[in-house]
Amino acid sequence: MKALTAAEISKIVMNQERLFILDVRNEADYKDWKIEGKNITSLNKPYFELLDGVEEILPSLPADEKILVVCAKEGSSKFVAEMLEEAGVSEVSYLMGGMKSWSEYxxxxxxxxxxxxxxxxxxxxxxxxxxxxxxxxxxxxxxxxxxxxxxxxxxxxxxxxxxxxxxxxxxxxxxxxxxxxxxxxxxxxxxxxxxxxxxxxxxxxxxxxxxxxxxxxxxxxxxxxxxxxxxxxxxxxxxxxxxxxxxxxxxxxxxxxxxxxxxxxxxxxxxxxxxxxxxxxxxxxxxxxxxxxxxxxxxxxxxxxxxxxxxxxxxxxxxxxxxxxxxxxxxxxxxxxxxxxxxEIVAINRGQLQVDGDKQQELEIGPNRCALHHSH
CATH class of the missing domain: 3.60.15.10 (Ribonuclease Z/Hydroxyacylglutathione hydrolase-like)
Known part of the structure; x- marks a missing residue:
């Protein structure tokens, strides 16, 4: 089983390669922010629903595509990827460092x-x-x-x-x-x-x-x-x-x-x-x-x-x-x-608030929402 880095996933996304993602974070976190791209397909199934096994989601997984399992920090996705591999799923990997590493690359x-x-x-x-x-x-x-x-x-x-x-x-x-x-x-x-x-x-x-x-x-x-x-x-x-x-x-x-x-x-x-x-x-x-x-x-x-x-x-x-x-x-x-x-982020950038690295990481998780209008 492979661990893929955020750099490797970035190349897949930017080269518009096909990839299926099993995202095992909570539904709210997934809806708010996920890995997206032209040929990226994803399925959300929270980790706690998979603790007894992955059999119920196997029919939802593609047979002919690479599957990447992602979670917030890495541990849960590695565990689920191992279960998928044991269940006979080939070409399964997990995101090293989880979505935190994805946010920071x-x-x-x-x-x-x-x-x-x-x-x-x-x-x-x-x-x-x-x-x-x-x-x-x-x-x-x-x-x-x-x-x-x-x-x-x-x-x-x-x-x-x-x-x-x-x-x-x-x-x-x-x-x-x-x-x-x-x-x-x-x-x-x-x-x-x-x-x-x-x-x-x-x-x-x-x-x-x-x-x-x-x-x-x-x-x-x-x-x-x-x-x-x-x-x-x-x-x-x-x-x-x-x-x-x-x-x-x-x-x-x-x-x-x-x-x-x-x-x-x-x-x-x-x-x-x-x-x-x-x-x-x-x-x-x-x-x-x-x-x-x-x-x-x-x-x-x-x-x-x-x-x-x-x-x-x-x-x-x-x-x-x-x-x-x-x-x-x-x-x-x-x-x-x-x-x-x-x-809080504005206060930090203004020099009015100081926080440690873990808190900075936590504050930044999620998408950017600085755009007002997108033309079509």
């Missing part, structure tokens, strides 16, 4: 390269979070880093670059930022909007129109791009790439309701979309902070992003809307469930 993908810079995207497949590294010469800048610092440190080391700049596009609500800690470890400059209310030392993005290093001009959009949070910013790099944070997604816009001021922030989002972003050329590549589905991987390179022109053409919220209609649509669409634990 980052898949690096190359987005772009020219004589001035190389850009990598880190896809947190189990969470829908995206972070980035821009390498130029011997320096590197990290955008919206997760708390798994070793991934960025190791990547920079392999490339022969030193992390010198770190930017957070906004105060994240669904995951814990690694920005401040990564800056301390690498002695880098850390940038965030002052209006996000962080209580530790950092460089306020209000004071910068541009951040320069090596051959990179990272333009902090001169008029900020609020909407998802009051201090959301987007970064325009060398006139070619737009790191859009949670303001614009491949399939939607950031939700502006998490601060309890949905109408005010929706108006900000409208002005961002119809004034600032409207001036950016169609061929600019948008690289967002999150994604809702791997269907948003719209290109041969395997990264998640698309040209601004394609995004505009698909997203009716970005076209010919009057402000009143736009705000009403936002209010209606924002009635989906909020990110779990978002108030």
């Amino acid at each position: 980052l898949q690096p993908v190359k987005v772009y390269e020219d004589e001035n810079m190389k850009v990598l995207q880190f896809i947190r497949v189990g969470k829908g979070c995206l972070s980035y590294m821009v390498i130029s010469g011997e320096e590197a800048l990290v955008v919206d880093p997760s708390r798994f610092l070793s991934v960025y440190e190791q990547t920079a080391k392999e490339i022969g670059a030193r992390i010198t700049h770190i930017v957070d596009s906004h105060l994240h609500a669904d995951h814990i930022s690694g920005g401040r800690e990564l800056a301390e470890k690498t002695k880098s400059e850390y940038f965030l909007m002052k209006s996000e209310g962080a209580v530790f030392d950092f460089n306020g993005l209000e004071d910068y129109q541009e951040i320069q290093f090596a051959n990179v001009h990272l333009q902090v959009l001169a008029v900020k791009t609020p909407g998802h949070t009051p201090g959301s910013v987007s970064f325009f790099v060398n006139g070619q790439l737009l790191f859009s944070g949670d303001t614009i997604f491949v399939g939607g816009l950031g939700r502006p309701d998490l601060g309890g001021k949905v109408r005010e922030w929706a108006e900000d989002l409208y002005h961002t979309v119809y004034n600032q972003v409207a001036e950016i050329a169609d061929d600019v590549i948008v690289l967002p902070g999150h994604y809702a589905s791997l269907d948003e991987e719209k290109n041969q390179s395997g990264y998640i992003g698309d040209t601004l022109g394609n995004i505009r053409s698909r997203n009716d919220m970005m076209n010919n809307k009057e402000i009143t209609e736009f705000v009403e649509l936002v209010v209606e669409n924002a009635k989906t469930s909020t990110p779990p634990n978002f108030e």
Whole structure:
């Protein structure tokens, strides 16, 4: 019986290979968040219902597909996988580290390269979070880093670059930022909007129109791009790439309701979309902070992003809307469930609350819910 790692499952999902998953977590946890993909089929049967044997579910399992058993941390899935193997099921495996490991794995993908810079995207497949590294010469800048610092440190080391700049596009609500800690470890400059209310030392993005290093001009959009949070910013790099944070997604816009001021922030989002972003050329590549589905991987390179022109053409919220209609649509669409634990996560990212690693892991479990609207 094999143990598969989150990295191996990530490749299966991103390559759209067939896989059958037997998820033995509680029904509520399964309904809230599970491993999904184009050719992934799953069945939920809670572990406690299988303690007396797996015979009753055998007819529900495919005879000709690989079967992966998953649970929260690993132990239950390993036990069930062993029972399946004893019952004669071939090609059965379990997820090493359980759904916790799935939540934390980052898949690096190359987005772009020219004589001035190389850009990598880190896809947190189990969470829908995206972070980035821009390498130029011997320096590197990290955008919206997760708390798994070793991934960025190791990547920079392999490339022969030193992390010198770190930017957070906004105060994240669904995951814990690694920005401040990564800056301390690498002695880098850390940038965030002052209006996000962080209580530790950092460089306020209000004071910068541009951040320069090596051959990179990272333009902090001169008029900020609020909407998802009051201090959301987007970064325009060398006139070619737009790191859009949670303001614009491949399939939607950031939700502006998490601060309890949905109408005010929706108006900000409208002005961002119809004034600032409207001036950016169609061929600019948008690289967002999150994604809702791997269907948003719209290109041969395997990264998640698309040209601004394609995004505009698909997203009716970005076209010919009057402000009143736009705000009403936002209010209606924002009635989906909020990110779990978002108030605690925001407090941690603001520097007002400190928790240990186990608590951080617990707070982050689950899907991202930062998108407001997905176009079809």
